[in-house]
Amino acid sequence: MKKLQQIGSGLNAYKVNFNPSLLTALQTMFDEVLKERLNREGYAYLFTGMEQINIQMKFDDLQFHVTSYGTAPLLWISNNNAHTYALFKSFMDELDIMDDIKELVDFENKIEVYCGFFVVGKKMDRETWHKDFQDGANAYTLITPLFELDESHGQLMYKDETSATKVHEYKMNEAVVFGDGFEHATQPYPETDNLRVMLSFTFGTDKVEHWPVLKQTIGEQSNYMILPCGHEKGSCQCVLD
Numbered sequence: 001m002k003k004l005q006q007i008g009s010g011l012n013a014y015k016v017n018f019n020p021s022l023l024t025a026l027q028t029m030f031d032e033v034l035k036e037r038l039n040r041e042g043y044a045y046l047f048t049g050m051e052q053i054n055i056q057m058k059f060d061d062l063q064f065h066v067t068s069y070g071t072a073p074l075l076w077i078s079n080n081n082a083h084t085y086a087l088f089k090s091f092m093d094e095l096d097i098m099d100d101i102k103e104l105v106d107f108e109n110k111i112e113v114y115c116g117f118f119v120v121g122k123k124m125d126r127e128t129w130h131k132d133f134q135d136g137a138n139a140y141t142l143i144t145p146l147f148e149l150d151e152s153h154g155q156l157m158y159k160d161e162t163s164a165t166k167v168h169e170y171k172m173n174e175a176v177v178f179g180d181g182f183e184h185a186t187q188p189y190p191e192t193d194n195l196r197v198m199l200s201f202t203f204g205t206d207k208v209e210h211w212p213v214l215k216q217t218i219g220e221q222s223n224y225m226i227l228p229c230g231h232e233k234g235s236c237q238c239v240l241d
């Protein structure tokens, strides 16, 4: 393990530092197209967390799918075409952690990046404890602030190996990477004017035999995604739905 540093003993969770330049293109993308749209009055309902949301946002070549599960005031804004996916994926290519990830998952040739997201909120009113993956998913989540968080914005709550609750403070230019077994929640925070914007990815095994476990978590998180076989979801027969 060369780059990833475990965040606590016995935990399937790691941190890694990266050069600020890796974020520039995605910060510009968010600032130039999404920010204004999300701050429109007509879109205030997106942030209430009261209803299931599935909408598209298109800006010429840049296309996004916006999902909220209706269980917490959090928007999952995912790449919704190949062009936008490629811009997200550049971050993962430059981060260059896949040799470390290969020590953690069962894979054939490479680690696939399934999907990129902006995870956006303005408040969190409860602790929604969960694990991102079923055991044996052979996949990971990466999360890092896209912009400096406000003092009041929620940090990452997690359970350590004794099941005690701990808080990991998000830092700019430091990503947290975690897989199955890691129980966590966004720390609740009061409503803020400034959007809390995180950059997130799902990635992992290229073996289709793990898809049945994997799809239980990531199958419906986005509209566009790359499957373990390397093809866009819905475009091939490699996996059974």
Ligand SMILES: [Fe+2]
Residues within 6 Å of the ligand: 130, 131, 132, 184
């Ligand atoms: Fe999570």
Ligand SMILES: [Zn+2]
Residues within 6 Å of the ligand: 227, 229, 230, 231, 236, 237, 238, 239
């Ligand atoms: Zn395929």
